[in-house]
Amino acid sequence: MSESETDISLEFLGEKTVNNEHHVISLDSDEDSAELQVRHETSRSKEGTSKRRLGEILIDAEEHGLKRPTIRSSFESEQDIPRFQSPIRLISNDPYCRVFPPSSNKHTVTLFDLVGSRILQNSYQFNMLVDCEFLLPFFKADPLNFELTLIGVQSNFAVEENHRLQYRIKTVDVSTKLSKWGTHHSKVMINFFHDDTCQIVIHTMNLTHTDYLAQTQMCWISPRLRKLNSHADTNDEKETLDPIYDVGIIFKRDFLQYLYTYEDSVVSSLAVKLKAFDFSPIDVAFIGSSPGRYEFNLNDSTKTHLDSVRDRPLYGYGRLRQVLERYKLTTPNDAKFIMQVSSISAPLDNKHTNIGTHILSSIVEGSQVIVKQPNHKFGMKTGVEINVIWPTENEILNAHYGHISGHAVMFKSRASNGWYAYENQAKFLRSFFYRWSSKSASQSIAGRSNLSPHVKSYCVTKNDFETLEWFLLTSANLSKQAWGAPDRGYGAAFQSDSQTKHVYTVKSFEAGVLIIPACIKAKYKIKKAFALTPVQGTDFYEGVNDDTVHYPIRLPYDTPLKKYSDNDRPWTTEKLEEIYNTS
Numbered sequence: 106m107s108e109s110e111t112d113i114s115l116e117f118l119g120e121k122t123v124n125n126e127h128h129v130i131s132l133d134s135d136e137d138s139a140e141l142q143v144r145h146e147t148s149r150s151k152e153g154t155s156k157r158r159l160g161e162i163l164i165d166a167e168e169h170g171l172k173r174p175t176i177r178s179s180f181e182s183e184q185d186i187p188r189f190q191s192p193i194r195l196i197s198n199d200p201y202c203r204v205f206p207p208s209s210n211k212h213t214v215t216l217f218d219l220v221g222s223r224i225l226q227n228s229y230q231f232n233m234l235v236d237c238e239f240l241l242p243f244f245k246a247d248p249l250n251f252e253l254t255l256i257g258v259q260s261n262f263a264v265e266e267n268h269r270l271q272y273r274i275k276t277v278d279v280s281t282k283l284s285k286w287g288t289h290h291s292k293v294m295i296n297f298f299h300d301d302t303c304q305i306v307i308h309t310m311n312l313t314h315t316d317y318l319a320q321t322q323m324c325w326i327s328p329r330l331r332k333l334n335s336h337a338d339t340n341d342e343k344e345t346l347d348p349i350y351d352v353g354i355i356f357k358r359d360f361l362q363y364l365y366t367y368e369d370s371v372v373s374s375l376a377v378k379l380k381a382f383d384f385s386p387i388d389v390a391f392i393g394s395s396p397g398r399y400e401f402n403l404n405d406s407t408k409t410h411l412d413s414v415r416d417r418p419l420y421g422y423g424r425l426r427q428v429l430e431r432y433k434l435t436t437p438n439d440a441k442f443i444m445q446v447s448s449i450s451a452p453l454d455n456k457h458t459n460i461g462t463h464i465l466s467s468i469v470e471g472s473q474v475i476v477k478q479p480n481h482k483f484g485m486k487t488g489v490e491i492n493v494i495w496p497t498e499n500e501i502l503n504a505h506y507g508h509i510s511g512h513a514v515m516f517k518s519r520a521s522n523g524w525y526a527y528e529n530q531a532k533f534l535r536s537f538f539y540r541w542s543s544k545s546a547s548q549s550i551a552g553r554s555n556l557s558p559h560v561k562s563y564c565v566t567k568n569d570f571e572t573l574e575w576f577l578l579t580s581a582n583l584s585k586q587a588w589g590a591p592d593r594g595y596g597a598a599f600q601s602d603s604q605t606k607h608v609y610t611v612k613s614f615e616a617g618v619l620i621i622p623a624c625i626k627a628k629y630k631i632k633k634a635f636a637l638t639p640v641q642g643t644d645f646y647e648g649v650n651d652d653t654v655h656y657p658i659r660l661p662y663d664t665p666l667k668k669y670s671d672n673d674r675p676w677t678t679e680k681l682e683e684i685y686n687t688s
Contacts, residue, residue: 248273291580391616457529531677566639
């Protein structure tokens with residue numbers, strides 16, 4: 106099977122522009138895949154069969170700006186520890202919450218909250234799809250003193266001449282950095298303000314009507330970062346970095362190096378501009394992907410954690426391994442590894458080997474064997490228990506916007522051109538599948554059970570979601586383009602015990618943040634026991650901090666998870682095609 110025949114893993118590629126009248130997909134460009142081109146054209150012609158037209162909802166940016174972000178943490182008068190707010194924020198969906206419980210929007214943030222400041226000076230938007238007709242109304246900055254820069258693939262930006270009359274808009278085309286099947290999938294905002302501060306937002310949303318209305322989305326928002334003073338400037342360059350106490354400086358180093366991988370003058374100038382800011386308030390790790398070939402030593406875990414801070418940055422699954430090893434967050438067994446995504450790409454080989462089950466699980470376990478064999482026996486009380494949250498057919502069809510929301514939820518389950526790996530993978534993965542909505546909309550605490558997922562999150566729990574070992578919010582799906590694929594000789598069919606280096610190739614740009622308990626505990630000088638505690642429907646832990654300080658992590662889904670029943674069928678690309686072909 107040649108690589109050109111593997112799944113392109115492009116979510117909603119046909120959504121170049123959104124028609125003003127109906128807010129539905131409009132196609133006007135060539136695609137790399139003829140199959141996807143046919144599917145999107147069918148999608149356009151059959152669009153009227155949707156359960157609920159997006160055109161029924163008009164987005165009013167002013168209305169969506171009524172809410173303001175709440176303070177990230179506030180001190181309770183009777184305690185000497187903060188009342189923490191989840192650093193992972195749910196993005197608001199007012200039209201959805203007019204039908205379902207309004208409480209579902211509690212503590213959420215709007216796009217206006219992120220870009221609607223009147224003192225916004227520059228906004229850099231890294232994304233896969235941008236529709237300026239949708240995006241521009243959320244900006245309220247003075248057009249004479251504001252500039253918008255879009256970074257991605259030029260053909261995926263819907264920028265008309267009338268948009269350029271509203272604001273100064275620059276575009277940066279990164280298509281030359283992408284090989285076949287690679288995408289610019291990162292979703293990052295970098296905003297500079299006239300008060301000499303800046304803010305970074307890492308999120309999961311394409312900047313289109315459909316993603317904002319029909320999908321569950323989340324984000325991480327940095328504190329407002331201030332310019333460095335001369336004293337702090339020296340800390341950025343100090344020789345010894347402590348991975349816990351200097352996590353903000355490490356984030357800065359890693360994030361800027363990620364920007365330099367674009368090898369573009371505009372993005373490099375942005376990185377230079379960011380060097381002038383103090384990142385010490387940041388308490389998360391940056392987990393990015395950038396196209397390239399990378400390698401790591403399989404004996405790296407024996408190095409001291411202080412030494413590992415100065416390692417050459419890796420991307421994709423090598424980067425995840427680097428960070429989990431550094432902070433001693435690997436979990437060999439007796440834990441659940443939860444992967445919640447909106448796209449599952451082609452397997453790693455011509456059998457059924459999946460990037461999540463056969464590589465990411467090994468990374469999470471801290472295994473020296475990076476790629477599990479195809480015949481690996483899962484569920485034998487060795488290694489982590491793997492849970493993949495994936496929506497069923499009924500969940501998508503009964504979602505608020507019906508099958509339209511299924512365009513961005515991609516998973517092939519049938520043989521393609523005589524290649525049976527898709528079918529084999531689908532059969533193999535089914536035993537790991539859990540529903541997106543474990544509760545009905547009326548009973549849901551998380552508040553998004555009838556809104557299909559576009560958020561991507563990964564976490565480990567040792568006690569069925571009472572607490573989390575770590576949490577990752579990212580743009581990366583279960584895709585070898587996003588996380589990387591082992592080079593020949595490291596695949597599932599062959600691994601030698603004598604190998605000391607692991608080489609792999611990443612094809613896409615991705616961006617995410619990993620929440621590390623030790624860094625937060627150290628930042629706030631907490632001496633009690635400390636735990637990342639899942640919350641739903643709120644950004645705050647509603648219990649009592651007694652012997653343990655609980656740091657809330659907002660989940661987009663309800664717990665406990667609900668495993669697929671015998672009658673459940675996963676939502677697939679083929680099901681979407683079937684709907685259009687028969688309607």
